[in-house]
Amino acid sequence: MFKRVIIILSLISSFFPDILAQSDKISGNVKDESNVPLAGVSVMIKGTTTGTMTDYNGNFSLSGKKGDIIQFSFTGMMTEERAFNGNPINIVMKEDANLLKEVVVVGYGTQKKANLTGSVASVDFEESSKSRPVTTVANALSGAAAGLNVMTTGSKPNEESARISIRGIGTLNNSGPLVLVDGMEMEMNQINPNDVANISILKDAASSAIYGNRAANGVILITTKQGNFDGKLNVTYSGKFSYNTPANYIHQVSNYADYMELFNEAAYGSGTATLYSSSNIEAWRAAEKNPDALTESGYPNKVAYPNTNWYDVVYNPKWMQEHTLSVVGSEKRTRYSLSTTYLNNPGIAPNSGMQKYYVRTNVESKITSFITAGIRAWGYHADQERNNVDEMNGIQMKKANPGTYPYYNGYYGAVTSTEEDASATNPLYFIDTQKGSKKQTKFYVNPYLRVDFLKHFNIIYNFYYDNFSNEHILYNSDYMPRMNFLTGVVTNHAPSSAELSEFKVYNWRNLEQSWKSNVVVNYAQTFNEKHEVSAIAGYEEYRWWKNEVDICKKGMVNTSLTDFNAMTEPEFQKGYSRELATRSWFGRVNYAYDGRYLFEANVRYDASSRFAPENRWGMFPSFSAGWRISEEKFMQNVNAIDELKLRASWGQLGNSSIGNYYAYQSLYSVVNYVFGNSVGSGFGMSSFSNLGLQWETTSVSNVGIDATLLGNRLNATVDLYNKVTDGILYRPSLSNSLKYFGSPYQNIAEVTNRGAEFTLGWQDTKKDFYYSVKANFSLNHNEVTKYKGKLERGWKDEKYYTNLGDVSTGGDTRVLEGHQINEYYLLNIYKGNGSHFNADGSVNIGGGPKDGMIRTEKDMEWLRAMVAAGDEFYPAKGISKSEIWYGDIIYADANGDGIYGNDNDREFQGTSSTPKYYYGLQTSAAWKGFDFAVNFAGAAGFKILWWDQSLNSTRLTRTYGIGKDVANDHYYYDPENPTDPRTNTSSKTTRLTIGGTAQTETSSQLWLQNGNYLKLKSLTIGYTFPSKWMNKAHIQNLRIYATGENLFTITKFKGLDPEMVAGNGYLPMRQYAFGVNITF
Secondary structure, three states, rough: OOHHHHHHHHHHHHHHHHHOOOOOEEEEEEEEOOEEEOOOOOOEOOOOOOOEOOOOEEEEEEEEEEEEEEEOOOOOOOOEEEOOOOOOEEEEEEEEOOOOOEEEEEEOEEEEHHHHOEEEEEOOHHHOOOOOOOOOOHHHHHOOOOEEEEEEEEEOOOOOOOEEEEEEOOOOOOOEEEEEEEEHHHOHHHOOOHHHHEEEEEEEEHHHHOOOOOOOOEEHHHHHHHOOOOOOOEEEEEEEEEEEOOOOOEEOOOOOOOOOHHHHHHHHHHOOOOOOHHHHHHHHHHHOOOOOEEEEEEEEHHOOOOOOOOOOOOOHHOEEEEEEHHHHHOOOOOEEEEEEEEEOOOOOOOOOEEEEEEEEEEEEOOOOOOOOOEEEEEEEEEEOOOHHHHHHHHHHOOOOOOOOOOOOOEEOOOOOOOOOOOOOHHHHHHHHOEEEEEEEEEEEEEEEEEEEEOOEEEEEEEEEEEEEEEEEEEEOOOOOOOOOOOOEOOOOOOOOOOOOOOOOEEEEEEEEEEEEEEEEEEEOOOOOOOEEEEEEEEEEEEEEEEEEEEEEOOOOOOOOOOOOHHOOOOHHHHHHHHEEEEEEEEEEEEEOOOEEEEEEEEEEEEEOOOHHHHOOOEEEEEEEEEEEEHHOOOHHHOOOOOEEEEEEEEEEEEEEOOOOOOOOOOEEEEEEEEEEEEEEEEEEEEEEEEEEOOOOEEEEEEEEEEEEEEEOEEEEEEEEEEEEEEEEOOOOOOOOOHHHEEOOEEEEEEEEEEEEEEEEEEEEEEOEOOOOOOOOEEEEEEEEEEEOOOOOOEEOOOOOOHHHHHEEEOEEEEEOOOOOOOOEEEEOOOOOOOOEEEEOEEOOOOOOOOOOOOOOHHHHHHHHHHHHOOOOOOOOOEOOOOOEEOEEEEEEOOOOEEOOOOOHHHHEOOOOOOOEEEEEEEEEEOOOOOOEEEEEEEEEEEEEEEOEEEEEEHHOOOOOHHHHHHHHHHOOOOOOOOOOOOOOOOOOOOOOEEOOOOOOOOHHHHHHEOOOOOOEEEEEEEOOOOHHHHHOOOEEEEEEEEEEEEEEEEEEOOOOOOHEEEOOOOEEEEEEEEEEEEOO
């Protein structure tokens, strides 16, 4: 036994020498050149994760051993290193005059964080995402910064989508922020997450106005990785393997006998004949008890009498892999960063995967002491599988019931029961009936040149070119037989020549190109060591154009010949082109006095081709100021406060993102027109012009406080803002006489967003243990403050009047003054007090059911009395099994006209699908090479209108699925058989109906669900092997890790995913990944 212990300890000491090595106490003191103790200095043993921070008096203490190199670092100071020889180490740190200090990427450059006067959030993306199996940048940003609101809305490979906004929705048009990757505008999800170094979020006008046009919704600056001028060459391999599985399944009834009984219950409750015989139901139940027994057709019971869970069939876990190889280094005057990535994401649905190949290079060379030239170039190619999986959210999945077997022994299953409607689908068959491909190719290049002159000046020229092509091909697949496994009969046949003549091949191609050219002159100088002055001036031109072609031919000879030359007849050929151009002048001036008083002014003068020449130009200025209170003399003895800054800003921003690139002009196309008493078609004007169209303008006021306390351990940021967007470009509805024309864009609306943002962080080191916690919270109030007038409704001359159609647009969600954008407009559920009748026996209109559901015979008696008194209950109106019955909902009579539940009773709900609150929490820790990180994100203050036939609807439709929650708990009461064991009068879910009964299907509060959620976005555990051991293998760094992504969600929403703001769709993914990072 003793020998075993010795062997185990020897093995541990071999692999983890830092844990069992004998240690000494390393202590000392750190001061600045003025002999003032420095608190919060990072003290680390070089090559390890062991470290600590100095206390208020500049003292430190940690465990180590003789010969260790101790590294001291502090913001604004030169890094110092000392070898530990057994004696205390006392350090005097010197200011680094050439150090940029802690800098933040801003418009057309960088600024010291201490001198920022705008509201800017920075995300160290390289560090926060290096272990996460994310395939897009947006996925990793959820919850990362206050004011940045990211909700993942789609997870299909290569079509991942996210709803991104900064400080709310400020327009009725495109509300997404401007995304710039190394200075070029592009979609965020096109960039390889492995290439991103850091991200800056510009939230207020002071930080965004330098971008003028398109900056009204905020700006996201993405900076890619670059090499260092340190003469070193580093080669890094990163490999990730991720087990991807659905994060949440949609649960439907998968037992066909139960399914048939539920339909019979709905039919009986609706007063119609039952659909399925008891003998058929019993046959299914008997087969279920002996699933492997063979039927007369030769197929097992489980195949011939299927009980299929279609979501389990269609969605299955798959392995994803990603490999990245990067080379970073420098040679004399040239630094470089090269990388390539291969991503294979098979998806979790059949044939929905993709393979993607990234290549990137950043090279910069100092040609002379005053000329620097460089080039950034990157691109990717994606091969994506193509089939009918996109239609799985539609009727093909809804009409899949458990009575069809998916696939067996070379055959796709067909409907087996003779009592089932033959139109019931097999989603697996449907997915495979079409084939094709989706191919995307993108390349981007950015050569640049910098010239330093006259000591304090430099000029930088950038040229950007972006090319993106997208091609989709779709055609019918080969013949696939379907079989009724109960009878052994194939139910379909190979396509005949007549059918082949109708088979089509589609080819859609899209080519987008853009270029941008800008020149920027920079100036920076300090006078008398107290007056810091800097300025930039620049000019920029941008052009974007797009060509799209869509071609279809039909008439196949056979399904293996899909070239257009093999097709016999053109079906259609169409296409279009679009273009956009902008031109801009811009400038910025910064002034700082003695590091205490800060001022910044920005201006941008923009022109856009979307507007007529006389209204093409717009000017967008901003002004901001800051006061570094902590630098005042009266704060010198306040040791607890390291940094305290008050800042304020105001500015204006522009927006022209309205989708129509010729918005001010009349458009012509083939249109319908009225001639006499008939409608004809011809080539004519399809929309009116508006030469007076102008820029949307957003004015933003912001006040903020930045504080760092307790030796740089505690940091906090608070921002309050008011953002008003006026002159919003929108197309109001036209009168019926002009309904065949498109409405012209007009500057008619105004939207106000007011809010607050809070960020609080703590970091500390205790001996060998480092930890940090950071939380952020943002709230935003959105309101349309100007549109087409105020809503007026009420009674005039004994008639109900409303101008809703004149002052508002929309349906279940509407745009109206005094309300948030797209606020829900629905029927309210009736709320009574349950008393039913007055003391004199007359019906009490307010005495109906408390929750609006007809549950009891007393409720029904009240309803009959109300109808007898002349009241009407929409939409079903009558009282019977096929109209309104026990277990149905009734709606409130909002206007008091005695009609309950018609369109005049709709009310604004005070909420929308856009959250009012967003929050995030990040924690991390490190100890002796081990590291740990957790990221939470969530949103609240929003609701989701979710009604989905086959998922949560209680009105059943032949062949459609039934939601399991509905099946397990729904109202049931039969007044003719009150003791029926199925009786359930307490359920909140309405009764099952079938056919034309639609009392519960109207848009109402019944289907409005709470969308609030909190998600564990990621959890990572890693280990970095000791450098001394790795050096022997010529390895600079080796780290292994395991990560979970999208691990759980806390929510009351019953649909698929509240973050998707949907109850159905391509299922969100949960990922379990492991990987390795190794640098040579």
